[in-house]
Amino acid sequence: MTIGEHAYEEGEWLSLNGSTGEVFAGQLATKEAELSGDFGALMTLADRYRRLDVRANADTPDEAAVARRFGATGIGLCRTEHMFFEGERITSVREMILADDEAGRRRALAKLLPMQRGDFEGLFRAMSGLPVTIRLLDPPLHEFLPHDEAGQRVMAADMKVSLGMIRLRVEELHEFNPMMGHRGCRLGISYPEITEMQARAVFEAALNARAAGADVRCEIMVPLVGTVREFNAQATVIRQTAAQVFAERGETVPYLLGTMIETPRAALVAESIAKQAEFFSFGTNDLTQMTLGFSRDDAGKFLPDYLKRGIYEHDPFRSIDQKGVGLLVEMAVQKGRSVRPGIEAGVCGEHGGDPDSVAFFHRAGLDYVSCSPFRVPIARLAAAQAALQA
Numbered sequence: 286m287t288i289g290e291h292a293y294e295e296g297e298w299l300s301l302n303g304s305t306g307e308v309f310a311g312q313l314a315t316k317e318a319e320l321s322g323d324f325g326a327l328m329t330l331a332d333r334y335r336r337l338d339v340r341a342n343a344d345t346p347d348e349a350a351v352a353r354r355f356g357a358t359g360i361g362l363c364r365t366e367h368m369f370f371e372g373e374r375i376t377s378v379r380e381m382i383l384a385d386d387e388a389g390r391r392r393a394l395a396k397l398l399p400m401q402r403g404d405f406e407g408l409f410r411a412m413s414g415l416p417v418t419i420r421l422l423d424p425p426l427h428e429f430l431p432h433d434e435a436g437q438r439v440m441a442a443d444m445k446v447s448l449g450m451i452r453l454r455v456e457e458l459h460e461f462n463p464m465m466g467h468r469g470c471r472l473g474i475s476y477p478e479i480t481e482m483q484a485r486a487v488f489e490a491a492l493n494a495r496a497a498g499a500d501v502r503c504e505i506m507v508p509l510v511g512t513v514r515e516f517n518a519q520a521t522v523i524r525q526t527a528a529q530v531f532a533e534r535g536e537t538v539p540y541l542l543g544t545m546i547e548t549p550r551a552a553l554v555a556e557s558i559a560k561q562a563e564f565f566s567f568g569t570n571d572l573t574q575m576t577l578g579f580s581r582d583d584a585g586k587f588l589p590d591y592l593k594r595g596i597y598e599h600d601p602f603r604s605i606d607q608k609g610v611g612l613l614v615e616m617a618v619q620k621g622r623s624v625r626p627g628i629e630a631g632v633c634g635e636h637g638g639d640p641d642s643v644a645f646f647h648r649a650g651l652d653y654v655s656c657s658p659f660r661v662p663i664a665r666l667a668a669a670q671a672a673l674q675a
Contacts, residue, residue, distance in 0.1 A: 320356065320662065328356055328665055335668035337646065338653035339661055340416070342633060344368065346407035352658035356665055359416035359502070360408065361566065361655020362633035365483060366424050368404045369397070376443060378429045383444060383454060387478060394482040401483060405490035406497075413499040418566065418633070418655075420506045420545065421483050421519070425468040427458035464574060469509025470519050477522045484526040491538045492530070503540040506566055511550040513557045520561060545633070547571040552613035552620075559621035559628055566655075567614055569634030569642075573601050576610045602635070605642040615649045622650075631655060640667035647671035 286293045291310070293299070298312035320328050340361030341352030345368075349360060369378045374397060381393035408417050431437050432455060441448045460466035473480035484505065491501045507519045520542055531537045546552055547568030555565070574581050579588075581602055591597045597606075605611050614632075621628045631653040636642040638660030644667060646654055656664050 317354075320354070324662075328662060331665045331669035332356070333669075334672050335665060336672050337643065337651065337664075337668040338631075339637075339664045339668060340418070340631065340633075340653050340655040341658045341661055342637075342655055343408070343658060345404070346411040348658055349408055349411035352661055353412065353415075355658055355661040357415075357658065357661045358653070359418070360412055361418050361631055361637070361653060362506075363405075363408060363417060363419045364423065365401065365420060366422055366428075368401060369429065374400055375429065379440060379444060381479075382426050382429060382458075383446065383450070387476075390476060391478050394478060398482050398486055401486035402490045402493070405487055406494045409491060409494035409501045409503070410497065410499045412502075413494075414502070416502040416504055418504040418506055418543075419483075419487055420508050420633075421470075422472055422479055423469050423508045425458065425460060425463045425466050426472070427455065427460070427463065430455050430458065464571070464580070470507050470515045471509065473507070473519050473522070474515065477518075480519055480522045481526050484523045485530055488527050488530040488538065488540075489534075491540070492534055492536060495538060501538055503538060504564060505540060505542050506564075507542075507544045507562075508568070509547060509571075510544045510558065510562075511548045512554065513561055516544050516558055516561055541629070543629070546614075546617050547575070549576055549613060552617040555617035555620035556624045559623075559625045562628075563625075564629035565617065565621055565631070567617070567630070567632045567634065567651075569605055569610065569614070569632055569636045570602070572613065572634070573606060573610050576613060577601060577606065599641075604639045605636045605645060607645050611645055611649070614646075614651075618650055629653075638664050640664075640670070643667035644671040644674070647675065 300309040300311065300313040338358040339356065340359040341357040342362040343349045343352050343360050344364050369375060377393050377396040381390045384390040384393060405419065431440055437451045437455070438448055441451045487503065487505060491503045495501045505523060507516055510516045523542060541563045543564030543566065544558060544562045545568040546555065546565050551558060570581060584602070588600055592600065601610065618630050621630065630651045632646055632651060633655040635656065637654035638656030640663065643654055643664055647668060654664055
């Protein structure tokens with residue numbers, strides 16, 4: 286890259302001011318942000334008045350530690366699939382995908398089990414005394430496979446299989462609309478051994494972390510449910526696995542088992558789901574996509590024109606569409622609490638860090654919002670302002 290008269294080569298440092306967009310040559314000295322001084326005092330004041338808890342979306346112990354420093358009251362979303370892309374893990378995931386039968390999938394999953402267990406154990410330790418909500422595998426399997434020929438050749442060499450076999454599996458997993466395809470609880474229903482492995486990793490990690498002195502508060506979340514039968518199918522596997530682990534270890538650990546509300550149907554039939562699920566977490570990213578019929582990845586091609594023309598007042602992926610998507614959220618909360626009055630309800634989509642959305646979630650009667658760790662202070666302030674304006 287050439288800027289002015291200077292050519293920057295691969296490996297050279299550039300520094301970016303994320304607030305202003307300024308780019309500096311070289312590596313500038315940095316330090317961790319701290320909630321101190323007037324800023325810290327403002328956050329303490331906000332916590333005095335807010336009713337909503339503010340959790341964080343975090344997938345690693347390091348992210349959890351950052352979230353806790355910024356005042357998060359737990360983890361509202363741990364995306365377990367993010368743990369699959371590191372190091373040798375992706376190889377085991379791909380072995381599972383290439384397996385011809387359940388036995389082959391279980392052999393590959395057995396390699397992933399200790400890795401996931403270690404990840405969860407680190408999260409429970411980092412968030413001791415606070416709830417940790419772990420979402421089971423959500424994305425479609427094709428996301429773990431390379432789609433370019435060069436990547437497929439590397440995978441074939443690593444797996445010691447033919448390039449043709451890799452291409453065939455990629456073609457078999459291809460979907461025209463993966464966002465509405467074979468993912469979430471649908472994967473767990475087709476391959477319950479995946480759910481079984483993840484549940485075992487969670488429960489063994491919880492017991493290990495507690496033995497090390499952590500105050501474990503575990504919540505397991507089933508994604509993309511649209512009917513209570515889907516939830517029940519996954520809940521049965523999870524509860525059976527819990528019973529097996531507890532019998533093997535001779536001890537138990539309390540946990541909550543709930544679901545994401547991210548399909549319009551789930552919101553419409555929330556009372557039937559709430560009879561079985563112990564908490565709701567609204568995945569407002571997908572709920573917005575499915576309700577508006579907008580692809581989050583593609584809507585940027587026309588949304589600016591919509592905003593300019595006033596068709597939409599704001600980007601519905603940045604600030605929740607209160608009249609449409611928001612109505613589904615309110616309806617689901619009311620329906621859920623009509624059969625389970627104390628059901629915990631939160632939001633784990635990116636809207637959890639938007640002040641206008643936080644104000645709406647306060648009015649809708651939710652218990653918490655969850656957002657990226659660095660947006661936690663904004664959400665805490667917005668939650669306090671919403672309480673004072675109510």
